[in-house]
Amino acid sequence: MSPVSRGFHRRRQESAENAGRVPPGQYVTKDFPVLSAGPTPHTPLDRWSFSVGRPGRQKSWSWEEFRALPSEDVTVDIHCVTKWSKLDTAWHGVSVDTLLDLAGHDGPFAMAHCDGGYTTNVPVADLTGGKAWVAYAYDGQPLAPEHGGPARLLVPHLYFWKSAKWVRSLELKDTNDPGFWENYGYHIYGDPWREQRYAGD
């Protein structure tokens, strides 16, 4: 039972419409804060590629090929483990279903690998069924580098560190090994509705 904080009064009131959309411990922001570990990489598009599969058996696309894949508009709420949520964010990208259909399903877990060395682990079941995308546009504009451009993973039903910026491959594997933040004590799965911020939550 949490003690009442003497003299603390609520200042934020979510609208009734938003009330069911904000997970515990989160607050709604209209900004789009930037949180990343390390400098923003700037990979030229002619050297960019995206791969899916087991090491050595990967399907790979150039930027031009990737942009030619079937893509869709997605409007979703996103939730960062640092407590902000942003509602109705508008993205455009390729569904991970499409990528896995082309590459072939192979393995229950995925590790996203990114420019700059960032990694994060996600069960494949959380990337399929219309739940995840590789997004390259935000709000009708090419995705800015500080927000993960040229392309980032978008897995909005998990905390946003799972939506890896500057993503370059999805490695399919048999084991659910921790990625970058997961190795530093962040939750292996990261469901915001169960407030799975840190290991043990």
Next chain:
Amino acid sequence: MAGTALRGRLSPRPLLWQVAKVSAVAVETASVATITLDVPDWPGHQAGQHVDIRLTDDDGYMAERSYSIASAPGEPVALTVERIDDGEVSPYLTDELRVGDDLELRGPIGGYFVWEPADGGPLLLAAGGSGVVPLRSILRHRERTGSDVAVRLLYSSRTLDDVIYSGELDHPAAGVEVIHTLTRHQPPGWTGYARRVDAALLAEVAWPAGAMPLAYICGPTTFVEAVSQALVQSGYPPQRVKTERFGGTGGS
């Protein structure tokens, strides 16, 4: 990276909420205060880590935020908080909280933006505004451990009155250089830098890449982006440029 990750790894035990007691509140600037806490079951922290705090009102409404730890490992946990005027939590922490009050927290959190003497240097610490807070923990840790790693702290503030920890930073430990830049207003006779940090300023202030420096940059996104890009372009390996960016501008 694997070795670093293991070292920085949090203890496997769950990070439980616990009730700390405020033991001191110190005014740093017109909008910044340092809150020192007596945490009954504190497992210890590394320089650069943060905590989550949680406030609860009469109706059971809760608000959570993250704050960097300002104190060194081994010192009582201290948080330095900047008031965001339209925020929900920071005005309470800077203006309302008093000695003897309870404050719920859990931590420490994070293991990437941390420094230990064994990590070596030379260190380039770059702070924008209250981004100086985790860097101050690193400075104090260096001093308390007797490390002789050479340090340059480049600290960007709007005005001289906005400089946090000015008393300490005016008298740095041996081997620590503090370089200020004041971006909005400079007092009469100011001889320091008077502009936002750019590549030319860094070329004068930062360790050359050949010295194999280790950089820690903390501040608003625009500051962190500018400094980290300039350092990488000057030859710093990206993996030796650690960054911590503030979250929203109006959120805390």
